[in-house]
Amino acid sequence: MKFRIYRYNPDTDVSPYMQDYDLHMDAGDAMLLDALMLLKQQDDTLGFRKSCREGVCGSDAMNINGRNGLACITSLSSLKQPIEIRPLPGLPVIRDLIVDMAQFFKQYHSIKPYLVNNDPPPETERLQSPKDRLELDGLYECILCGCCSTACPSFWWNPDKFVGPAGLLQAYRFIADTRDQDTAARLDNLEDPYRLFRCHTIMNCVDVCPKELNPTEAIGKIKDMMVKRAV
Amino acid sequence: MVNRVVTGAHYGLRDWLVQRVTATVMAIYSLVIVVYLLLQPSFGYDTWAELFSGNVMRTFSLLFLLSLFYHAWIGVRDIVMDYVKPASVRLLIHVLVILALVLYAIWSVQILWGL
Numbered sequence: 001m002k003f004r005i006y007r008y009n010p011d012t013d014v015s016p017y018m019q020d021y022d023l024h025m026d027a028g029d030a031m032l033l034d035a036l037m038l039l040k041q042q043d044d045t046l047g048f049r050k051s052c053r054e055g056v057c058g059s060d061a062m063n064i065n066g067r068n069g070l071a072c073i074t075s076l077s078s079l080k081q082p083i084e085i086r087p088l089p090g091l092p093v094i095r096d097l098i099v100d101m102a103q104f105f106k107q108y109h110s111i112k113p114y115l116v117n118n119d120p121p122p123e124t125e126r127l128q129s130p131k132d133r134l135e136l137d138g139l140y141e142c143i144l145c146g147c148c149s150t151a152c153p154s155f156w157w158n159p160d161k162f163v164g165p166a167g168l169l170q171a172y173r174f175i176a177d178t179r180d181q182d183t184a185a186r187l188d189n190l191e192d193p194y195r196l197f198r199c200h201t202i203m204n205c206v207d208v209c210p211k212e213l214n215p216t217e218a219i220g221k222i223k224d225m226m227v228k229r230a231v
Numbered sequence: 232m233v234n235r236v237v238t239g240a241h242y243g244l245r246d247w248l249v250q251r252v253t254a255t256v257m258a259i260y261s262l263v264i265v266v267y268l269l270l271q272p273s274f275g276y277d278t279w280a281e282l283f284s285g286n287v288m289r290t291f292s293l294l295f296l297l298s299l300f301y302h303a304w305i306g307v308r309d310i311v312m313d314y315v316k317p318a319s320v321r322l323l324i325h326v327l328v329i330l331a332l333v334l335y336a337i338w339s340v341q342i343l344w345g346l
Contacts, residue, residue, distance in 0.1 A: 157313055158313070160236045161236060161238050189239075191241050191242070191243055191244055192238050192239055192240050192242075192243055193240055193242060193246070193309075193312065194238050194240075194312075195238050195239075196243065197243035197244075197246070197247055223247065226244045227248060230244055230245075
């Protein structure tokens with residue numbers, strides 16, 4: 001199988017370059033991450049992140065044949081050769097396929113990704129009705145791999161000001177949570193031409209999400225709630 | 232002044248909503264014009280002159296143009312916010328765009344009512 005992989009080591013390379021690899025293996029049921037691990041046996045200077053290798057941790061997000069995805073759940077047989085692998089677009093490259101996610105997590109933290117409830121904690125858990133709990137489906141599953149935000153042109157352009165699809169999906173996850181008491185402040189925090197309204201419904205986020213979530217829909221619901229409280 | 236990235240202007244919803252409302256007004260106007268013209272046996276100066284002779288059509292047209300200008304203001308402002316980084320230059324361009332659009336609005340009234 002043929003691969004073209006983005007290589008860059010800031011200590012030794014003047015600029016990034018694409019390196020060709022040839023790997024003798026049968027695609028079969030193997031995932032892209034399996035191939036990367038074999039390539040790393042060939043060339044141990046190749047750098048990439050991975051952990052759970054089953055699409056749960058979100059650490060092996062990368063740009064595969066021009067499309068963001070998780071290497072561990074992308075089957076090799078579905079990919080056209082040479083398989084071109086690049087780091088997630090728009091983020092600073094630390095080395096090869098490893099990017100600096102600091103900006104991404106800064107935006108994530110800015111939406112207060114935790115439950116705000118000032119009532120004294122009950123003996124057991126804070127209960128929700130099954131109907132209220134249903135509202136969190138399609139939101140809580142986000143693994144923060146960064147595929148969506150780094151596929152978003154608005155995030156490429158204003159990563160320091162626009163929260164990005166992943167952060168906004170999480171923002172709505174807490175706005176939608178009936179146990180949270182900070183809704184007004186959360187909406188205030190997002191009522192901003194840059195933080196929320198840079199989203200122009202391009203929907204790259206929905207297209208690439210490896211967990212098949214829909215950040216655009218969540219952003220639409222945030223806007224709906226803002227309209228409801230304003231009119 | 233320290234050079235920090237600041238957000239939190241607390242506006243945006245109204246503009247986003249206005250952009251949708253103005254788009255709807257423009258869509259309805261365009262549809263009305265297309266349907267009206269298709270229903271005419273022939274296109275000519277008379278067709279246009281008759282269409283714009285009444286105050287209803289003139290007012291509707293002005294509403295369309297005002298929608299267009301407001302819609303354009305939000306769109307152009309968003310582009311300037313994306314591409315022009317120094318705040319002073321951005322403010323200057325915003326002012327110039329507003330002035331141009333206000334002039335267009337006055338000009339539209341002059342054209343529609345033949346003043």
